[in-house]
Amino acid sequence: MIPRYTPADFAELWSSRARYAAWLEVELAACEAMEEAGHVPSGTAASLRGKNLVLDPARIEEIEKTTKHDIIAFLTHVEELAGEPARWLHLGMTSSDVLDSSLAVLLTKATDAILVRTDAFIEALVTRAMEHAKTPMIGRSHGIHAEPITFGLALAGHLAETKRARTRLRAARTEIAVGKIAGAVGTYAHLTPAIEARALGKLGLGAETVSTQVVARDRHAALFSALALLAAAIERLATNVRHWQRTEVAEAEERFTVGQKGSSAMPHKRNPIASENLCGLARVVRAAVTPALEDIALWHERDISHSSVERMIAPDATTTTAYMLDRATQLVAGLVVYPENLKKNLDKTGGLFFSEAILLALVKKGRPRQKAYELVQKSAMRAFSGDGTFRENLGADPDIQALLDPDELSRLFDLDHALAHVDVIVRRAIESE
Secondary structure, X not given: OOHHHOOHHHHHHOOHHHHHHHHHHHHHHHHHHHHHOOOXXXXXXXXXXXXXXXXXXHHHHHHHHHHOOHHXXXXXXXXXXXXXHHHHOOOXXXXXXXXXXXXXXXXXXXXXXXXXXXXHHHHXXXXXXXXXXXXXXXXXXXXXXXXXXEHHHHHHHHHHHHHHHHHHHHHHHHHHOEEXXXXXXXXXXXXXXXXXXXXXXXXXXXXXXXXXXXXXXXXXXXXXHHXXXXXXXXXXXXXXXXXXXXXXXXXXXOOXXXXXXXXXXXXXXXXXXXXXXXXXXXXXXXXXXXXXXXXXXOOOOOOOHHHHHHHHHHHHXXXXXXXXXXXXXXXXXHOEEOHHHHHHHHOOOOOXXXXXXXXXXXXXXXXXXXXXXXXXXXXXXXXXXXXXXHHHHHXXXXXXXXXXXXHHHHHHOOHHHHXXXXXXXXXXXXXXX
């Protein structure tokens, strides 16, 4: 990822320095496990750790120009630094033992950092949903006024979606925390399952059930899919903010800070730039899913068609998601809500959103549903065209007068009734896991 969208912890996590350090940690964990099994002289790993090796990424990449093999270049550099004890590294192992196990370490660290950010985003949504649980607004279907909701209820929907995304991400984190120290085609020809279990345990990983030469890539695809769904949840919120901030709507807007400028040409502009940024970055995260799915079908026990893909999508998708969560949390925390405009828009159609209440009342009075629908629609369409208000048109319709007296009709125009269960829904979203 470019620095503009890279949190500092992710810049470090996906650096060459961190990658090679993870490779070395896998090698040392395997070496320690082999010592315990009596395959390697006792004290070898401690001797190597005691040298406090400082790996030089530039030197490794220089060696790779000759070897055309990154793990061999890495091991050659370790031998340069550590001398004789380094000959015991990589005993019975293959490159994918190091690459897949270290990738699992890095991906679990990335996922843990994303989960921390997801928790913060959820807390911001909880706070604002509670704040506006009783702030009425019009609900929209097809972008058209439907029936009343509250602003807190709208945020509660985003909260519940994000919690589901967190659940998927937690599951994917468990699924991805798997490595292999099983040798060339995963048969432990020169190792043992016990050595693998001990080595991976030191790294906080489980062992792949049947590894072939690589960890199965459906695990990685599950993680990238979970990231995409989390990014999509953020995008849906950002899309709504963009609508709420439109001049014609003006129900809520991104906080406009001191010194901020909206346009190089138009000094009056206040644009939903964070929301638009989040919608764009969601496409980047989503774009990782198809390559991740295509990485599953490798030839036989393995090929390396997945390798080049993962070197790009693993840093890009995790880093982008982390950045999105940071920015989305700030967006929600700073969102400026305009209750007066929410009320003005709610009242814009003169109570047309009570049409279902009238329809159901007529049905309960004995009218066939479709006939009742036509009666209500007739008054609604007249109001739409500017011919009287909805309430006046209903009261003047003799067919409706015959079924609903003025008091009954007035009681049906009841906003409190329409929103009676909102508190329950918002609380359900807040308390759910």
